[in-house]
Amino acid sequence: MARAVTQQRKIINTAAAWGIGLLIFFPILWTILTSFKTEAQAIADPPIFLGFDWTLENYSVVMERSNYARFLWNSIIIAGGSTVLGIIIAVPAAWSMAFVPSKRTKDILMWMLSTKMLPAVGVLYPIYLLFIQLGLLDTKLGLVIVLMLINLPIIVWMLYTYFKEIPGEILEAARMDGATLKDEVLYVLTPMAIPGIASTLLLNVILAWNEAFWTLNLTAAKAAPLTAFIASYSSPEGLFYAKLSAASTMAIAPILILGWFSQKQLVSGLTFGAVK
Amino acid sequence: MATQHSRSAARVMMAPAVILLLGWMLIPLTMTLYFSFKKYLPLRGGDLGWVGFDNYVRFVSSSAFWPSIQTTLIIVGGVLAITVSLGVLLAILLNQPMWGQGIVRILVIAPFFVMPTVSALVWKNMFMDPNYGLLAHLWKFFGATPVEWLSQASLPSIVMIVSWQWLPFATLILLTAIQSLDSEQLEAAEMDGAPPIKRFGFIVLPHLGRAITVVILIQTIFLLAIFAEIFVTTGGAFGTKTLSYLIFQRVLESQNIGLGSAGGVYAIILANIVAIFLMRIVGKNLDA
Amino acid sequence: MYFRNALGAATAMSLITAGALSAETITIATVNNGDMIRMQGYTDDFTAKTGHEVEWVTLEENVLRQRVTTDITTKGGAFDIMTIGMYETPIWGANGWLVPLDNLSAEYDAGDILPAMAGGLSHEGTLYAAPFYGESSMIMYRSDLMAKAGMEMPDAPTWQFIREAAAAMTDRDAEINGICLRGKAGWGEGGAFITAMSNSFGARWFDMDWNAQFDTEAWANTLNFYKGMMDESGPAGYATNGFNENLSLFQQGKCGMWIDATVAASFVTNPNDSTVADSVGFALAPDTGLGKRSNWLWAWALAIPAGTQKQDAAVQFIEWATSKSYIELVAANEGWANVPPGARTSLYENENYQAVPFAKMTLDSILSADPNDSTVEPSPYVGVQFAAIPEFAGIATEVSQEFSAAYAGQQTVEEALAKAQAITNEAMEAAGYR
Numbered sequence: 002m003a004r005a006v007t008q009q010r011k012i013i014n015t016a017a018a019w020g021i022g023l024l025i026f027f028p029i030l031w032t033i034l035t036s037f038k039t040e041a042q043a044i045a046d047p048p049i050f051l052g053f054d055w056t057l058e059n060y061s062v063v064m065e066r067s068n069y070a071r072f073l074w075n076s077i078i079i080a081g082g083s084t085v086l087g088i089i090i091a092v093p094a095a096w097s098m099a100f101v102p103s104k105r106t107k108d109i110l111m112w113m114l115s116t117k118m119l120p121a122v123g124v125l126y127p128i129y130l131l132f133i134q135l136g137l138l139d140t141k142l143g144l145v146i147v148l149m150l151i152n153l154p155i156i157v158w159m160l161y162t163y164f165k166e167i168p169g170e171i172l173e174a175a176r177m178d179g180a181t182l183k184d185e186v187l188y189v190l191t192p193m194a195i196p197g198i199a200s201t202l203l204l205n206v207i208l209a210w211n212e213a214f215w216t217l218n219l220t221a222a223k224a225a226p227l228t229a230f231i232a233s234y235s236s237p238e239g240l241f242y243a244k245l246s247a248a249s250t251m252a253i254a255p256i257l258i259l260g261w262f263s264q265k266q267l268v269s270g271l272t273f274g275a276v277k
Numbered sequence: 278m279a280t281q282h283s284r285s286a287a288r289v290m291m292a293p294a295v296i297l298l299l300g301w302m303l304i305p306l307t308m309t310l311y312f313s314f315k316k317y318l319p320l321r322g323g324d325l326g327w328v329g330f331d332n333y334v335r336f337v338s339s340s341a342f343w344p345s346i347q348t349t350l351i352i353v354g355g356v357l358a359i360t361v362s363l364g365v366l367l368a369i370l371l372n373q374p375m376w377g378q379g380i381v382r383i384l385v386i387a388p389f390f391v392m393p394t395v396s397a398l399v400w401k402n403m404f405m406d407p408n409y410g411l412l413a414h415l416w417k418f419f420g421a422t423p424v425e426w427l428s429q430a431s432l433p434s435i436v437m438i439v440s441w442q443w444l445p446f447a448t449l450i451l452l453t454a455i456q457s458l459d460s461e462q463l464e465a466a467e468m469d470g471a472p473p474i475k476r477f478g479f480i481v482l483p484h485l486g487r488a489i490t491v492v493i494l495i496q497t498i499f500l501l502a503i504f505a506e507i508f509v510t511t512g513g514a515f516g517t518k519t520l521s522y523l524i525f526q527r528v529l530e531s532q533n534i535g536l537g538s539a540g541g542v543y544a545i546i547l548a549n550i551v552a553i554f555l556m557r558i559v560g561k562n563l564d565a
Numbered sequence: 566m567y568f569r570n571a572l573g574a575a576t577a578m579s580l581i582t583a584g585a586l587s588a589e590t591i592t593i594a595t596v597n598n599g600d601m602i603r604m605q606g607y608t609d610d611f612t613a614k615t616g617h618e619v620e621w622v623t624l625e626e627n628v629l630r631q632r633v634t635t636d637i638t639t640k641g642g643a644f645d646i647m648t649i650g651m652y653e654t655p656i657w658g659a660n661g662w663l664v665p666l667d668n669l670s671a672e673y674d675a676g677d678i679l680p681a682m683a684g685g686l687s688h689e690g691t692l693y694a695a696p697f698y699g700e701s702s703m704i705m706y707r708s709d710l711m712a713k714a715g716m717e718m719p720d721a722p723t724w725q726f727i728r729e730a731a732a733a734m735t736d737r738d739a740e741i742n743g744i745c746l747r748g749k750a751g752w753g754e755g756g757a758f759i760t761a762m763s764n765s766f767g768a769r770w771f772d773m774d775w776n777a778q779f780d781t782e783a784w785a786n787t788l789n790f791y792k793g794m795m796d797e798s799g800p801a802g803y804a805t806n807g808f809n810e811n812l813s814l815f816q817q818g819k820c821g822m823w824i825d826a827t828v829a830a831s832f833v834t835n836p837n838d839s840t841v842a843d844s845v846g847f848a849l850a851p852d853t854g855l856g857k858r859s860n861w862l863w864a865w866a867l868a869i870p871a872g873t874q875k876q877d878a879a880v881q882f883i884e885w886a887t888s889k890s891y892i893e894l895v896a897a898n899e900g901w902a903n904v905p906p907g908a909r910t911s912l913y914e915n916e917n918y919q920a921v922p923f924a925k926m927t928l929d930s931i932l933s934a935d936p937n938d939s940t941v942e943p944s945p946y947v948g949v950q951f952a953a954i955p956e957f958a959g960i961a962t963e964v965s966q967e968f969s970a971a972y973a974g975q976q977t978v979e980e981a982l983a984k985a986q987a988i989t990n991e992a993m994e995a996a997g998y999r
Contacts, residue, residue, distance in 0.1 A: 007374070015375040021367065022384035025444070029387050031411065032399050040838075044409040044813070047418075066602065067623070094294035097287030109295065111556065116302045117498050118548030122525040123541025126534050127308035129639050139643050150301040155495075157294055182286050211392040213505045217628065218635065221643040222592045222620035231394050233623035235509065236809050237597040238829075239838055240816070242402060242409070249395045260390045261383050268382070271449050273491040318996070319638035320656060320955030335995055340987060341963070407802035408814065425802035428973035511805075512627070514750035514966040515973060529631050531959025531992065532638065 029253075036060070036246035043242035059247035067230055069251060076226035076255070078141050079216065080209035083148035084156075084202055090149075091156040092198075096186055098157075099164035100172060110161065113154040121214045132219060139221040147219065148209045155208070156201055162273055163197025164190065199266045203259075210256045227252040306545075313538035320532045332539035341523055346547070348432065349519040353500045353551075355436035356443060357493055363440075364447030364492065365485060369477075371448070372455045382452075389445035397509035400438045401427065405510075431515035438506055443499075447492045454488035455481070494555055501548055520544050588616035589878040591645040594633050596865065597623050599832070600698055600905045601648065604886055607894060611885045617878045626753065630958075637662050637870055644870060645879045649694060650753075651685040651864050651936070652951050652958065658693035664869040664876060666692045666883070673884045677909050682864045685936050694866035695887040698828060699907030701930035702761065702860045704848040705815065705833055706822040707841060710734045710741065714821075721849045721858075724765065724790060727822065731798035734821030743798030745820035746791070749807035750969040752961030757861060757950040758824075759968060760961070763787040765852045765859035769940040770952050770989075775998040777989035779964075779982045783941075788978045792971065804972035816840060824850055826863070827930055830923035831902050847926040849933065855941050861950035862934035864908070907931055960992045 023030075034050070035043050042053045063069065098106045128147075129138075137143030167190065175189045191198070213228040220229060234241065234248040260267065313332055316325040336342060371382060388396065404410050405426035413423035426434045458481065466476050504521055511517045513526060521544060528537030595601045601623070608619045622644065624632060633647045637657060649657070657663050669675045675683075675692065682696040704722070711718055714733035719726070731743030747758040760770065768783035778784060795803050798821075800814055808825060812832060815823045816839040823829070836842040850860035867886060869879045885891060889911060895904045901917050906927055912918050913928045939949040946952035951961065964985040971981035993999050 011374050011376070014370065014373040015377065018370050018373075018375050018381045019377065021370070022381040025441070026384040026387050028396070028399055028404065028441070029391065031403060032395075035403065044817070046409075046414065048411060048414050066605065090293050090297065093290030097290040101283050101287035103284075109291075111552070113294075113298055114494075114498060115549060115552055116298050118501060118545065118552065119302065119305065120502060120521045120524055120541055120544040120548075122504065122521055122528060123537060123544060124305035124309055125635065126312070126528060126537075126639070127305050129635055129641060130308075131304070133639060133641050138641055150297060153294060153298060182283070207390060211390075213392060213394045218632065221594070221636075222622050225622065228392060228394060229622070229624070231392065231398070232625050232628045233597050235394070235398055235597075235625040235628075236807075237602070237625075238599045238809060238812060239832055240813050241809075245398060245402065249399060253391050253395055257387065257390045260386065264383060264386060268386075268449055268453065271453060273450065273495065318955070320660070321996070322660070323638075339991065340984065406810075407805075408800065408810075408819070423801060425805070425973065428802060428804045428969070428975075508627070512750050512962075512966075514969045515804075515975060516970070518966075526959060526962065529634065530962050532634065532955060533959070533995070536995065 029257075032246045033250050035243055036250045038243050038246075040240035040243045043246070044240065059243045060251070062244060063234070063247050063251065067233060069230065072225060072227045072230040073255065075141060075220075075224055076210060076228075079144045079148060079224070079226050080206045082141070082145040083152065083209050084205040086145060087149045087153050087156045087205060088160075088198065088202060091153060091160050092191070093186070095157050095160035095164050096190060098161050099167075100169065110158060113157055117151065117154050125214075125218060128215075129219070138219060139224050141224045143219060144216055144224060144226075147215050148212055151212070151215070152205045152208055156205055159201040159204070159273060160194070160197065163194050163201075167193050196266065196269060199263075200269065200271055203263050203267045204271065207256060207260065309538045309541045311538075312534050313542050315535045317534040317538075318532060319534060328535065332535045333542070336527070336536055336539045336543060341518060344516065345518045345520045345523040348517060349501065349521075349547070351432060352436055352439065352503065352519060353497060355432075356439045356500055357496060359436065359440040360443045360447040360496065361489055361492060363444055364451045365482075365489075367444070367448045368451035368455050369481065371452055385448055386445045388441050389443075389449075391442065393442065393503070393505040394509060396442055397438060397506045400434075400441075401510045405434060427510050428515050431511050431517050435506055435510060435517055438510070439500065439503060443496055446496070450492050451485060451488050454485050458484050497551060497555060501544075501551065520547060588618065589875045590618040590620055591875050591878050591882060592620045592622060592643065593646040593648070593867075593882070594622045594624065594629060594636075594644045595648040596626050596629050598626075598865070600828070601865070603895065603899070603903070604697070604891075604905075607891070610894060611882060614885065615878070615881050617881065619882065627751070630753075640870075640872055642870065642872055642874075645873045645875045646867050646869055646882060648697070648865055649868050650866065651862065652948065652953060654686045654694045654866060654868060655688045655947070655953050656955055657868070658688035658691065662871050663693040664871055664873070664879075666695055666869075666880075669695075669880070670884060673888060674911075677889070677911050679908060679910055679931065681862060681931055681934065681936075682866075682908055685862060686864060686866050694864075694868035695883045696864040696866045696908040697887055698905035699862075699864040699931060700826045700828045701862055701907070701927065701934050702758075702825055702850050703827050703830075703926055703930045704822055704824050704850060705830060706730075706846050706848065707734070707818075707820070707844055708846040709841075709844040710821045711846070718846055718848050722851050724851045724853050724859075727824075727851050728790070728794045728797075731794060731822060735798040740819055741821060742800040742814070742819060743821040744794065745800055745806065745811040745814050745823045746795060746803065747807055747811065747825065748795065748799075748804040748969055748972045749810070750962065750966040751807070752951065752958050752965060754807040754965070755969060755972075756961045756965030757863075759787065759791065759965070761850070761861040761950040762791065762859040764857045764939050764941070764949065765850075765855065766790070767853070767855045767857075767941040769942055769944040771945055771993075773943060773945050775945060775993055777986050777993065779986040779989065784982055785978065788968065788971065788982065792978060795972065804969045824859070827923070827927040828906060830927065831906070834902065834922060845922075847923050849926070849930060857939065857941055858933055860930050860934050862931065862936055863950070956992055956996045956998075960989050963988050963992075 036059055037055045038053050039056060042049055132138045132143055172185060175185050216226050216228045231252050234245050314327055316328045404412050407413050407423045407425045416423045463480060502521055507517050507522050513522050524537050524540040527533050527540055605621050612618055636643045682699045683692055686692060686694045706718055716730050735743035747755045749755045766783050766787040768787050769778055772778055811823055812829055814820050815833055818841045833839050833845050834842050850858050852858045867883045892904045902921050918924050934949050936947050936949050951957055967981040967984045970976050971978050
């Protein structure tokens with residue numbers, strides 16, 4: 002009897018969860034489907050779901066018009082570079098906040114987060130001038146630095162929450178064994194924090210990949226990532242739904258695939274200290 | 278317990294992050310403050326001298342200022358309300374036994390990976406367009422007149438688009454928190470005959486307090502700065518001008534750097550008010 | 566045979582400009598319109614002739630404006646050529662931010678550029694940007710629907726006729742809207758349309774002392790007429806429709822008439838994209854008998870920011886892209902209907918082009934717009950659908966947002982005009998005009 006009830010509940014749960022999951026995913030699915038239609042089919046009335054003539058024409062048009070490989074490469078370097086650099090700078094800071102806390106630790110953390118609230122558009126002009134002076138305009142290095150700074154507070158905070166969960170006794174034991182500070186961080190702490198670091202890494206790659214203000218405004222041709230690629234397909238003359246869908250799919254596919262493959266790491270670590 | 282040695286080591290280790298962020302904050306902030314006291318019009322020859330608080334007065338006395346604050350708060354508040362409440366429900370659902378949980382989770386997370394520009398373009402053109410959008414077809418199918426989403430229901434539409442993007446984030450954090458909930462406690466309550474609503478109100482919700490705090494804090498930071506969603510969909514028309522969009526108009530469309538910088542200073546003040554407010558209300562949850 | 570000519574021209578060009586000692590890579594910012602995308606496809610032809618490589622930065626119009634304006638005002642130097650319009654060129658030229666194009670080769674024949682275009686792209690008689698294509702606006706209408714309604718489109722109709730014809734052509738059940746017009750917020754979208762339309766109703770943006778004029782009856786008439794007609798016969802959601810939205814509506818056979826850029830003529834008559842290609846007629850933009858028509862004047866043009874290190878290569882590119890031989894290149898490959906229109910006099914003297922159905926009406930429309938005398942009452946500004954002052958883009962965007970809100974029914978026309986008046990005077994005061 003009890004068994005039958007659970008079984009029934011499981012069926013209901015499954016149906017509800019799948020229904021909602023598909024509903025949430027539907028806009029992405031629809032974009033992907035539209036990318037394989039012709040422009041006329043893309044706006045057909047009534048809309049066609051699957052019974053259309055699948056075509057790769059939109060992809061070949063997009064590939065011919067833009068140097069997709071370069072946009073993709075720039076995105077990878079900028080998102081990856083800013084995240085890795087951010088983590089290298091954040092690990093020591095998060096370590097010291099977690100294990101040598103002072104009265105000001107929480108204030109410093111909050112202050113760091115508050116730097117994220119500076120409205121980007123208000124400082125575009127000063128930053129642009131600065132970039133010209135430093136010769137960083139339209140360079141990947143420039144964007145790596147800016148995106149690292151934008152995401153640094155999040156990185157520090159995430160790492161801090163993971164480090165805090167590591168029991169202090171382990172560190173003390175290591176210290177007893179004569180481990181130096183460097184050893185402590187490198188050989189004791191870091192391995193224990195790998196899941197947390199992995200999840201921090203993933204979240205920040207996603208955030209950097211999707212950042213669309215600085216990446217668009219501080220680049221021209223050489224360093225432009227996929228956000229700029231999208232801006233050339235957003236509203237051209239004539240029918241464009243199918244080509245826009247193809248370009249959109251190409252822009253989000255790499256990060257979507259990365260996210261799906263690594264979702265276990267992302268999910269297990271994405272707590273921001275919310276779980277005690 | 279911390280020794281003098283480790284204290285100074287800690288300071289050294291914290292230094293790079295702190296110095297970098299200090300620079301990232303101070304340099305633009307100083308420049309913004311500097312410009313905000315100037316009449317600075319790039320298209321009219323650039324720096325036209327000091328004007329005191331003129332820009333500050335002009336920015337607030339503009340008819341667009343208070344509506345923009347209101348719009349900002351509506352968008353932030355609306356998205357938070359939707360993502361947190363739906364996020365809790367979705368997290369509870371996803372925590373139930375079911376078939377294909379991993380795949381459902383993937384489907385639910387997916388919107389978080391989509392660039393804001395792309396999601397705004399897709400929603401605007403392929404869903405909310407009153408002639409070709411899928412929602413228009415749906416409405417017509419049921420014999421209703423299609424809604425002109427981005428003009429007649431502009432704010433709700435934007436809140437919906439942004440909520441779609443952030444729901445996965447809220448759900449994920451809340452799901453992790455729910456998974457850490459002691460299931461024995463819940464089962465005991467169930468045995469005692471506590472109805473589901475009571476179990477939810479007295480056990481689940483308090484347990485999620487901390488996670489909800491985190492969701493609100495992180496999302497607020499990002500939501501105060503949303504830009505692409507508005508730029509792509511309405512371009513600030515139909516009452517969707519947020520404070521950061523208003524600053525964009527002053528700086529880039531009107532090319533009035535001084536006025537825009539004064540707006541930037543106001544935005545920083547607003548952000549800090551919101552931050553202090555958040556800290557006061559939810560900060561306790563973050564202790565320990 | 567064409568190829569040999571082109572090679573000859575290229576040799577002549579490189580001899581004259583003589584700067585191209587080594588091959589360079591130039592960066593060009595451009596808008597993602599059809600003609601520009603086509604030009605990108607022919608980049609190889611330019612590289613073959615000059616040895617220079619080209620990096621394209623193709624952006625949607627609003628992003629492009631934001632991007633190039635930031636770069637030019639800060640002298641950022643991210644681009645060697647920028648695609649700009651008739652609004653920006655005289656302002657930037659006056660600031661000394663653009664390289665004057667007063668030394669173009671004899672082969673290029675700068676005198677062949679349509680005077681209306683050259684005038685709009687110059688400051689004090691010096692050309693600062695070369696037109697890639699030029700446009701005015703005109704009526705495009707469905708001749709079959711017009712006949713069905715039992716009406717006949719004159720060559721130069723009045724607004725009253727248009728309104729009656731729109732009502733007669735409208736068939737809501739068949740999803741045919743009598744008229745499609747821009748209502749989308751943005752100075753280059755709905756703002757441009759309503760400003761050009763207001764000229765024919767006797768309205769103007771400013772009086773001779775730079776006072777906003779939205780409190781005048783002429784503006785109220787313009788807006789009430791527009792909204793009345795669109796509510797009667799326009800498509801659903803017209804308050805968010807811009808050029809693109811209307812183009813696809815028209816191509817799908819959902820509009821009886823469409824008043825918009827003359828360049829659209831080649832899209833709506835192209836059977837590959839348009840379901841109504843063989844039943845499109847053209848007429849001059851309407852008037853109200855006050856002496857001004859409601860057509861605008863615009864050019865997308867190529868300009869070189871002052872301070873670029875690659876000026877010679879940039880000049881070579883501009884001479885290539887806006888030359889007669891580029892037009893021939895496109896004509897040879899894609900047909901005369903697809904060449905960039907509205908830039909050169911010689912194009913309209915070409916017999917092959919005269920056979921294109923919309924050629925004459927395009928030229929007539931361009932010739933009937935005068936940026937120096939666009940309003941019925943005198944105005945202090947230059948420009949037909951804009952006022953060529955730096956503050957205009959910002960003001961007009963906000964004003965057009967108020968108008969769009971009125972189109973969508975969120976406020977009345979009177980409220981929108983009152984707000985527009987306040988916004989404009991406020992901004993003009995801030996800029997020191999009043």
